[in-house]
Amino acid sequence: MKWLKRQNENEISEQTEAVENVENFESDSTTEIEYELHEWAGETRLVLDQLLILKEVPHVWQGATLVVREEDEEVTDQLIEEAESTSLPAIDADAETIEYETSDWSDSEQAAFSSLLVRLGIPYEFNDDGGLVVQASDEEAIETALDAFQVVNDERPELDGLDANTLLTEVFVSCDRLRRDHRDDTGVGEILRLTPLLTEHRPPFGIEANIWDEIGKRSIDLVDLLSEGSGDEEEIKSQAGGLAEILRSMT
Numbered sequence: 730m731k732w733l734k735r736q737n738e739n740e741i742s743e744q745t746e747a748v749e750n751v752e753n754f755e756s757d758s759t760t761e762i763e764y765e766l767h768e769w770a771g772e773t774r775l776v777l778d779q780l781l782i783l784k785e786v787p788h789v790w791q792g793a794t795l796v797v798r799e800e801d802e803e804v805t806d807q808l809i810e811e812a813e814s815t816s817l818p819a820i821d822a823d824a825e826t827i828e829y830e831t832s833d834w835s836d837s838e839q840a841a842f843s844s845l846l847v848r849l850g851i852p853y854e855f856n857d858d859g860g861l862v863v864q865a866s867d868e869e870a871i872e873t874a875l876d877a878f879q880v881v882n883d884e885r886p887e888l889d890g891l892d893a894n895t896l897l898t899e900v901f902v903s904c905d906r907l908r909r910d911h912r913d914d915t916g917v918g919e920i921l922r923l924t925p926l927l928t929e930h931r932p933p934f935g936i937e938a939n940i941w942d943e944i945g946k947r948s949i950d951l952v953d954l955l956s957e958g959s960g961d962e963e964e965i966k967s968q969a970g971g972l973a974e975i976l977r978s979m980t
Contacts, residue, residue, distance in 0.1 A: 733765035734806075736799070762802045764795040764809065770854055775840040776847075777812035784808060820852045825865040829875070832859030842878055849874060879938035883931040893933040899923055900948065901976040907951070907969035911962045916969075917955055924948040940979070945973045 737760070760870055766774055766775050774793065781797075786804060788797045797805045819824060831839070839855060846853050853863045863871050888896070900923050906916030927948055932941035951968045 760799040796906040829861040885931040904969040911965035
């Protein structure tokens with residue numbers, strides 16, 4: 730991987746795109762070290778940025794150029810080598826690819842997931858729109874990695890004193906009642922009670938995060954239809970029936 734290092738006597742540009750620890754950037758030396766990293770993949774720069782933060786190295790980014798103090802040159806060189814060593818071979822140009830929507834991820838989430846994929850040996854890249862692009866042949870491995878990553882980074886509390894299977898069964902029963910009668914009092918009351926339990930807790934062991942979150946999202950949509958009175962009979966029945974079918978497929 731190519732990169733260029735040079736010394737610079739000038740002040741830091743006011744056009745800096747990202748700043749880390751800038752309050753500590755000034756030093757006794759007037760010399761700064763610039764690293765031209767334009768040929769690096771964006772995710773590799775994210776990995777380097779996280780390493781610099783972990784080592785508490787004051788730095789700024791001017792586009793794809795990294796600027797550090799002269800006294801931090803040695804440690805920065807070491808971290809650049811470490812970031813380079815974590816880079817993966819590029820995705821095969823002839824390979825079929827698939828894209829995952831990750832544009833709403835933070836830089837730290839992208840860097841953390843990049844590190845996970847490096848450890849798994851899965852080639853990947855983040856495109857200009859922030860989407861995660863991988864080879865179609867790695868789809869199963871990516872699905873597993875995403876699920877594990879979401880669970881590990883899910884800060885919601887665990888379900889306490891309630892079996893997940895029991896909870897999902899109760900949601901199914903309430904949806905089944907509503908798909909038959911959209912005004913069923915028991916069905917309405919139960920889905921209103923159960924939806925917060927789904928959405929405010931992280932997925933329990935044995936249930937994939939994306940499925941758990943999809944059930945929660947559909948429950949919220951159903952509650953909105955019931956609460957706002959904006960959904961007609963067929964719309965409510967259709968929403969309840971669709972959620973019931975997802976839950977039925979899990980049994």
